[in-house]
Amino acid sequence: MDTIKIREEINQYLQHADERMLKLIHGLIKADQTSLPVGYKPDDTAITKEELIARAERSERDIREGRVKTSEKIREEMKNW
Numbered sequence: 001m002d003t004i005k006i007r008e009e010i011n012q013y014l015q016h017a018d019e020r021m022l023k024l025i026h027g028l029i030k031a032d033q034t035s036l037p038v039g040y041k042p043d044d045t046a047i048t049k050e051e052l053i054a055r056a057e058r059s060e061r062d063i064r065e066g067r068v069k070t071s072e073k074i075r076e077e078m079k080n081w
Contacts, residue, residue, distance in 0.1 A: 035050055036048070038052055039052065
């Protein structure tokens, strides 16, 4: 079944659906539009897929532009923590 046919059938169904079914469908639509967490930060705040991708892109840009530290440099800094 193609997309146009599916849309037509759903539209016809919605015209006659009861309140319970409309609420269920509405919930599905809202859930699909919400970015679900793919992980959590140390403070337990959620990280969405979009945030994770943006973070990876920033990291790649930092590497390309030379804003990095070697593991040796990090170990030296850790001695002063």
